[in-house]
Amino acid sequence: MSERETAQAINDRAAEWVARMDREGHDPAVRAELKAWLAGDDRRRGAYFRAKVAWNMLDRASVLRAGQPPAYEVAAAGGGWFSRRRVILGGGAAAAAAAALVVGLPRMDFFAAPDEQIQTAIGEIRRVPLSDGSLAAVNTQTALDVTMKPKLRQIALKGGEAWFQVAKDRARPFVVEVGDVRVRAVGTAFSVRREANGVDVQVTEGVVEVWRVGDEANIRRVAAGTRAFVAPDKAVVSVAAASEEIDNALAWRTGQLVFDGDTVAEAVAEFNRYNVRKIELSDAALGQKKMIGRFRTNEPDAFAHAVEILTDSRAVITADRIILSSD
Amino acid sequence: MAWVGREILPHEADVRAWLLRTLDPDDLEDVIQETYCQIAGLKGVSHIASGRAYFFTAARSIVLMRLRRARVVSIESVTEIENTGIAMDEPTPERVVAARRELERVQRLIEELPDRCRRIFELRKVDGLSQREVAEQLGVTEFVIGNEVAKGMKLILQSIADGDRKTARAMARMGYDERARNSTSDQ
Numbered sequence: 001m002s003e004r005e006t007a008q009a010i011n012d013r014a015a016e017w018v019a020r021m022d023r024e025g026h027d028p029a030v031r032a033e034l035k036a037w038l039a040g041d042d043r044r045r046g047a048y049f050r051a052k053v054a055w056n057m058l059d060r061a062s063v064l065r066a067g068q069p070p071a072y073e074v075a076a077a078g079g080g081w082f083s084r085r086r087v088i089l090g091g092g093a094a095a096a097a098a099a100a101l102v103v104g105l106p107r108m109d110f111f112a113a114p115d116e117q118i119q120t121a122i123g124e125i126r127r128v129p130l131s132d133g134s135l136a137a138v139n140t141q142t143a144l145d146v147t148m149k150p151k152l153r154q155i156a157l158k159g160g161e162a163w164f165q166v167a168k169d170r171a172r173p174f175v176v177e178v179g180d181v182r183v184r185a186v187g188t189a190f191s192v193r194r195e196a197n198g199v200d201v202q203v204t205e206g207v208v209e210v211w212r213v214g215d216e217a218n219i220r221r222v223a224a225g226t227r228a229f230v231a232p233d234k235a236v237v238s239v240a241a242a243s244e245e246i247d248n249a250l251a252w253r254t255g256q257l258v259f260d261g262d263t264v265a266e267a268v269a270e271f272n273r274y275n276v277r278k279i280e281l282s283d284a285a286l287g288q289k290k291m292i293g294r295f296r297t298n299e300p301d302a303f304a305h306a307v308e309i310l311t312d313s314r315a316v317i318t319a320d321r322i323i324l325s326s327d
Numbered sequence: 328m329a330w331v332g333r334e335i336l337p338h339e340a341d342v343r344a345w346l347l348r349t350l351d352p353d354d355l356e357d358v359i360q361e362t363y364c365q366i367a368g369l370k371g372v373s374h375i376a377s378g379r380a381y382f383f384t385a386a387r388s389i390v391l392m393r394l395r396r397a398r399v400v401s402i403e404s405v406t407e408i409e410n411t412g413i414a415m416d417e418p419t420p421e422r423v424v425a426a427r428r429e430l431e432r433v434q435r436l437i438e439e440l441p442d443r444c445r446r447i448f449e450l451r452k453v454d455g456l457s458q459r460e461v462a463e464q465l466g467v468t469e470f471v472i473g474n475e476v477a478k479g480m481k482l483i484l485q486s487i488a489d490g491d492r493k494t495a496r497a498m499a500r501m502g503y504d505e506r507a508r509n510s511t512s513d514q
Contacts (some may be wrong), residue, residue, distance in 0.1 A: 007356030015480035019473055022451075023458045043357055046364030050336075054483055056333030060433045061452040110328070327447035 007043065014047035018055045028131040028148065031115065037109070048189035049110050051189045114145035120160070123274045123298055126257060133167035134174065137191075137253045139273045140297070161193035163204075163253055180213040183232045188224075191250055198231040204244045210237050251294070257303075264307055268290060268324070271300045279304060286313055331366060333429055334378025340490025341379075342386050350390060358393070359488075362386045436483050444479040447472060 003227045005321065017034055024030040038045050053221045083091055120126055120142045128136045130146055132153055142160025146153075153174040155164070168187030174223035176183040176192045188206025194200065201210055201224050210228045211219040218237070222228045248258035257274075259267045265287030268279045274297040281287045289311045295303045304315035304322045316323045339359070354512055362385050375381045437448045450461045458476065462469045 007360060007512075010360065012481055015484055016477040018480055019476035019484065022476065023469065023473055042364040043360040045367060049331075049367035050360070050363040051480060051484060053328055053331045053336060054487060055337065055480060056328050057429070058437065058452045060430050060434055061437060061449075062455055105496065142494060294487035302447065 005041075007047075009043075010043055010047045010238040010243060011051075013037070016042070017048055018051045021052075022055070032129075046110060050112075056126075071177075090164050112153075114147040114156070116146040118142070118146065119143045122276050125252060125297070127253075132172070132174075136164040139163075139165040139252050147306070157194055159190055159194050160251075161191060163189070163191035163250055165189040165205075170217065179232075182209075182211050184209045190222075198229055200227065200229050202227040202242070202249060204246060204250065212237075252297060256294055257297055261290050262294050263287060264289050264291055264311065264324070267303070267307075271303055273296065275300050276321065277320055278323045279324060282323055286311060286324060286326050329372050330378070334372075334375075335366060336487055337429075337432065338379045338382050339487050342382050343382065346386060346390065354393070358386060358389050361389045365389065434484050436486055439486065440447060440482060444475050444482070447475050448479055451476070465509050 006296060007327075009324055010240045010296055017037065019033060020030065021034065026317050029234075034048075040046060071263065113235065115131065118126070118128055118136070118138055120138050120140060122141055126138045128138055130136055130153075134153070136144075136146075136155075139161040139324050142162055143158040144160075144162055144219075145156040145158070147156075148154075149172075153169070153172055154160075155174070155176045155265050157176055157178045162184070164174070164176070166185045166188055170186055174185045178192060178199045179303045182189065183201050185208040188203065188208055189215055190201060190203040190205075190208050191221060201222060203224050203226055207221055207223050208220050210222055210230065212230065220228060220237040220239055222237075222239055225241060225246065226239055227246060228237050228239045230237050244260075247261055251258040257267070257270055259270075262270075265281060265284075268281055268287070273279050276284055277300060279300055291307065291310055293303075293306055293310075295306070300322055303322060304317060313326050316325075342356060342362075343359065346358060350358060362382070365388075366382075366386050372378075437445060438451065439445075440448060447461055447465070450456045450464060451458065456464065458472045459469055462472045465472070
């Protein structure tokens with residue numbers, strides 16, 4: 001019994017770890033040190049889990065702050081002040097974020113949970129530096145899990161869209177998982193978007209490889225200036241040159257939407273991804289008209305006025321929606 | 328995590344009291360830690376109707392596993408633990424209400440901390456400042472704040488073990504003394 005670490009000592013160390021993770025949890029070296037401490041002893045894992053649960057429970061106290069709506073914390077496991085302070089939403093935005101959460105419910109399995117879970121609400125666009133030196137630009141209504149393993153940088157895109165500028169590390173490929181579709185890069189920049197009818201991959205720098213799990217014989221290389229689309233029912237990944245399209249399609253990273261010959265219906269669908277106040281098209285013919293323009297993602301009314309002028313239509317703008325019609 | 332805070336932590340003191348009927352006090356903390364480790368590994372909690380009952384059952388299975396591992400299991404000790412059905416039956420209405428009063432419990436846990444520790448927890452948890460910002464506001468180093476947060480967490484965990492009642496005793500056990508603390512942590 002004497003050479004064995006006492007249970008009380010373990011409890012004390014667990015409390016110290018929770019305090020330290022709250023301060024330095026964003027540092028991968030500190031996280032690795034914690035992992036090493038936890039490894040191989042169930043008692044340490046249990047004690048740390050218990051301390052972390054108690055620590056998180058204390059967040060309930062934030063409702064005691066005078067005149068503040070209850071804070072909504074987006075980051076789940078491994079969160080510290082860093083993630084907490086990034087996104088504190090109130091009222092309607094919190095409801096929207098809660099709805100978005102359904103895309104990727106945080107897992108209960110505490111120690112198998114990803115290093116970082118990133119979630120954005122409607123209209124929120126966030127740049128998130130990852131612990132390996134890569135950068136993620138995360139678009140509206142997106143959920144992704146980041147897990148840094150010794151031989152793999154694993155990103156699970158549950159829904160939405162993100163663009164990654166990947167730090168070079170030959171020994172540790174950077175793989176984005178969307179359902180059974182895989183996109184692998186070593187040092188490059190690309191975006192992945194999960195849509196209802198498939199997965200869209202657009203490459204801005206270098207080369208990525210795209211394949212479907214179980215079909216590793218058909219790995220497609222996708223180079224800068226091209227995009228690949230993987231439909232759920234098709235075995236083949238289609239690749240097309242599209243460098244200008246890509247620039248326009250990724251304008252969201254600076255909070256903009258660029259349309260160049262897109263139909264009004266497509267533009268409306270894009271705007272509706274970013275705003276709680278939805279745009280409705282009251283007739284199909286108007287939706288088929290083509291348009292050109294550059295807008296801010298959070299200004300659907302400016303877009304509606306531009307459509308009015310470009311297509312000689314009428315926009316009715318109310319507090320909760322915008323209706324476009326031909327007369 | 329939030330579920331564990333709401334449905335498991337409030338029953339810890341009762342589980343401890345129940346375990347002590349059959350368990351050597353030296354083994355109590357090990358069993359509690361291993362039980363939490365098992366809860367940490369749950370894939371989901373939607374199948375669990377009562378956190379309290381789950382907590383008792385999980386703790387009992389850990390005790391049985393330890394008894395079997397120890398090899399020198401006396402038949403009595405196994406039947407003893409298996410027959411010790413008790414408070415894991417559905418909680419009384421007052422207990423339910425008490426467990427649901429999470430905000431009150433959290434408030435009390437923070438209020439019972441020694442003065443300076445309490446101030447730091449209020450800034451960190453009520454006002455949502457980071458440890459760095461708390462340090463700036465109080466004019467001390469982050470290191471000092473980090474130590475206070477760790478100490479506060481030890482006290483809070485002890486409070487949870489004791490059923491939120493015996494913080495003073497816990498402070499005495501830790502040798503938590505205002506004067507001693509002031510002389511070591513004020514830089």
